[in-house]
Amino acid sequence: MNTEPHPPRDDEGSTGPADAAGVDGDTDPVAEEQERVRAETVRRLERSMGALGTAAVSRMEQRLGWFRRMSAQDRSWIGLVAQSGVAAFVDWFRNPVRGRPAITVEVFGTAPRELTRSVSLQQTVDMIRVVIDVVEGQVDELAAPGGAQQLREAVLRYTREVAFSSAKVYARAAEARGAWDARLEALIVDALLHGDHEDGLQTWGSALSWSHTPVIAVAGETGGEDPGKILDDLRAAARRFGHDVLAGAQGRRVVVVVGVGDRYPEEDLPAAAAEPLAGLFGPGPVVVGPAVADLRAAGASARAAVSGLRAAVAWPDAPRPVLADDLLPERALQGDTEARGQLVEEVYVPLLGAGSPLLDTLSVYLEHASSLEATARMLFVHPNTVRYRLSRIAELTGRTPSDGRGSFVLRVAVALGRLAQTHEG
Template identity: 85%
Template sequence: MNTESRPTEDGASAPTGSETPQDQIPPEHTPAGQTLPEQAPPEQIRAETVRRLERSMGVLGTAAVSRMEEKLGWFRRMSAQDRSWIGLVAQSGVAAFVDWFRNPERGRPAITVEVFGTAPRELTRSVSLQQTVDMIRVVIDVVESQVDDLAAPGGAQQLREAMLRYTREVAFSSAKVYARAAEARGAWDARLEALIVDALLHGDQVEGLQTWGSALGWSHTPVIAVAGDLGDEGGNKVLDDLRSAARRLGYDVLAGMQGRRVVVVIGVGDRYPAEELPAAAAEPLAGLFGSGPVVVGPAVPDLHAAGTSVRAAVSGLRAAVAWPDAPRPVLADDLLPERALEGDTEARQQLVTEVYLPLQGAGSPLLDTLSVYLEHASSLEATARMLFVHPNTVRYRLSRISELTGHIPSDGRGSFVLRVAVALGRLSETRGG
């Protein structure tokens, strides 16, 4: 075989460049398109693969975005700005992979910083975790489909193994990004819920109340409040259990803890008839509170009016100790006499308005009959003798009292409510209103 030689500076001869053995060329000087020998060292194969990847980074990123537009309907429906951010994340992912593949001794790649750090935090609200998984899968498919062209001869397996390890790190880092965002959002939501419940309880007129509710996804009306004690469980566990149970029932929910007291505000929608609403909506949640009474406030039309229900429920919880045999849950309106005795001004006013004033408006015979009947131990005959009327007249008047007030004078609980209401009504008259 002919071997051409050229003289060297000391007069010796050396083979021409076309005869230089391939494995003597340093990896960093391997010309583009030149093949490596089959027995090249792994480091040399890796270096050649890195060069090929670097030349293809732009093409890979563009191909990944094009494939996402083709395969992912949600990506096509996104705004141009969000699509551009996702494209940037894809490009960053390819670039970070090449940089990590070049220096395998670095250990685990810093995916969260190098890849997801390029996108704004708001992108986690536009792209769900499931969509992120779909996006990663598309990028992986694009790169895997070109492994044979991207890898240096003998380096395909090396590149595939590196991709598997890298994509595993991407998957874990994606989960971490969304977990942190969910944790931050959950902590913020919990603080915002506690703030709203506190504002409702204290009657603060917060202009942004509806806006805050919208930020928490509040949409269902009417609204009721439920109050109970914490019990032996940890506060966070009770709140989490109440939120989970309410959401499974389809309610909107706000929950706050005030010392040992737990207050839950729920938007229940139209799933219950109006007459069944408060008790039926609260019944599935009552068992999640600690031992002791659970009090349900009245239904109100929207979140802005929920303060009335919250205050009634909390007032009822304080006063429920005076009625040991109260049902669980018990309506705050069923605790009106206890709340009034405990000092609740709203309960006093409600008793006067709903019980005393209707009796007063119906004429003095009803009020007189009720007073005498209560004073004489609910005896028809004694009442009839005191009023000089027939017992049937007393029966008729007692029936009218039940129709007007909703409370039965002959019932133990009903007579107690009526007695307190009449006393409060007469006291309000002496005060001039």
């Protein structure tokens, strides 16, 4: 019996030298050549990194006017970012198997966060274009023979990642800035309403680039709608009109402080500035505080607007928006001491200073259902005398006794004035 083993057939595989060379020893000549070209290109890039960064900064100085106007410190930071970008590209090009480059950390991590305020996103795009032009202009010299296309494709891919990372950096900075601004706005609005930290208001306003005066406050309600959306809409609308704006939500109440500048006549200022914003509040009354000189004094306007918002329910037919000064009687009846004092100063004191005939005529006229004849009979004067005195009352107070709303304001003001006078006596 023949006990020698049979030679292996072709379909059973083989462990001979030929097969070993075919399985383990085969190499791809094309891949080897690409790696050799890549390695040589990397060596050339490493020798040229400093020159590329310097050339990029020099080209920026030539082509970008805003870059030349920057401070030396900011220009040096940008030069450092350019050098870091070139170095990160060479490192990534050396090891392509790493996948997408970590550009945000490797490149933008070298610059301070404040640089995003000095350089806009559009300016960053301009810088990226300049760097691309510099590198692409030297591809033939930088690449090893036969590697120009390989290097050019790598540059395009890398710069695309730089562009995406730039957008991400600015988006994160804008998100962080927006969140910080919103918190600071809410803090300022709260301080204005409570009369706290008035010395720091100008500093806080400067941090938000506040520059416009005079200032008004507008208060309304959310009406069940999303407060965040209402605040965003109000900010966007106010800024479209060129106003400075601070906005904060307090439960169902929304308060907006607006620096309106000089685009409105002084006599039309509060209502005209608030009119485009009123429709962005939720359902319900919208109350506008009086115009004040600056942000430091805006607390008075904000408190008047909020007081008017609370009292507006007593005047269902009030316009929208309505001035806080037009709600003085309702505010006074609700216990607003500032509204009481304002009514006395603006209505009762002028009438008292004009002499008793005007006050007596007004009292009798209001008590007799606004009847000229009845008032004349009670005072033993001619109806024309009553008419003249009523016109004088309107001139002094800005309120017309024969008007329904005017008579109500005058009645409350006279009552408050007499109470105050009695208390002082």
